[in-house]
Amino acid sequence: MAEQQAILAGGCFWCTEAVFLDVAGVSEVESGYIGGDTVNPTYKQVCGGDTGHAEAIRVTFDPAVVSYGDLLDIFFATHDPTQLNRQGNDVGTQYRSAIFPLDESQEAEARAKIVALNDEQGGRIVTTIEPATTWYPAEDYHQDYWATEGQRNPYCMAVIPPKLQKLRKSFQNRLKQEA
Template structure:
């Protein structure tokens, strides 16, 4: 098994965590905060927009099963990387589209993925490639949020559920055993 880690920001971390949790080859997905200047930020502080952090996920994966390039292509598929500092109604730098590479090889792959995404979308992609910085794990209630609370949370039903259903239908053959489209 070839284990790698990557950190990605694409708006609300509940959305991207739910997608990657079901993908074969993903060992773990942890929601948290990165890219800011305040130590040990809280969700409330990050949502306020003054800490500089992005809501993000840290993904540990088996690169023999799913490649970093595949993860990046999925990342660009499941959010709108043409929106600056927002995803839909979530507005602010904390919802920016960003990649935090863990190695020079990941940085090169991230830059190549941005070029691919821009070619597919035929519009400017504003995703940034930012230096890896301190990672702060989000509060426990954010971990596996959609799995635990999605059915009862209106935001999840309006935003996360359709995105997740579309992804699972499109990539049914790539889902973990037991995850349905």
């Protein structure tokens, strides 16, 4: 089966990228911007909160190894989908919890997942489902940030390890095998 893609926004893209890079069946995770009005936005513009874009990741995956539903489960478990326009200390619409489905099947699955989570959590999920507008890859230095820069960044050191611990604890059967 051919690889597919999913676009997810769960706060800082450095933090969501680090989680999904460890998932079996994921061949690539690209940080970028989606959902705004500015053409070719820069990191500085998006961080300013005026472009309408979300910091997001585009996950390329093999659905024979990991399903879109599995990716959604990991997404919802490794960020707080009950915080409107923020994740922790990151505040603004650029840090919103959002799913950008790439086809009707993904949209239906995302909607069903949100309904189920709202039933479990008393209607507290604020994750939006938004049209997949133009994807803009983030600048090169944002790609694979955890491995290249993040472990020297105090913000990343505070936020990413707990997300990775949650991934490893809750999704052991979805992790890439260590070489």
